[in-house]
Amino acid sequence: MANYLKPVAAILLPNIGGYLGSFVTRAQTRPSKPGEITWYQALKKPSFQPPSWLFPPVWTGLFCSMGYASYMVYRDGGGFEGEAALPLACYGTSLVLNWAWSPIFFKYKKLGLAFAEILGLWGSIVATMASFYQVNPTAAYILIPYLGWVSFASVINFCIWRNNKDRTD
DSSP, X not given: OHHHHHXXXXXXXXXXXHHHHHHHHHHHHSOXXXXXXXXXXXXXXXTTOOOGGGHHHHHXXXXXXXXXXXXXXXXXXXXXXXXXXXXXXXXXXXXXHHHHHHIIIIISOOHHHHHHHHHHHHHHHHHHHHHHHHHOHHHHHHTHHHHHHHHHHXXXXXXXXXXXXXXXX
């Protein structure tokens, strides 16, 4: 049983942060009263933006895969003391940046700052992938969908910021 605790913990960690961030998101995307329009609903969004219901399952899948990839690096790179130390620090940085995006965008409504932040997140994912590759190439490849989704989210964030400058920072 103990052999399963570390991968389960690695998978749960990003999901916990994502789950907590969903409270901020939910408060800004769902009306509290019937007929009410939230700040987010009133924003001008690009035509290619996916429906809101798609984001939770996509992020759950991405968080699970990210967590497992981090476990693979932890396992194969000697944990936090071995060659996995730097890759796991890069991964931790990307988690913090990922979790910070929702409050910046939804709670504080700082669309330009959120765009700058997501660009930093994108860079941290690239650094994580490069460092994971040195320890376990498969773990790096597992992060490709994450990079793709964040790239797409960056374009959406930019378009929302550009189309709503009169409402934001």
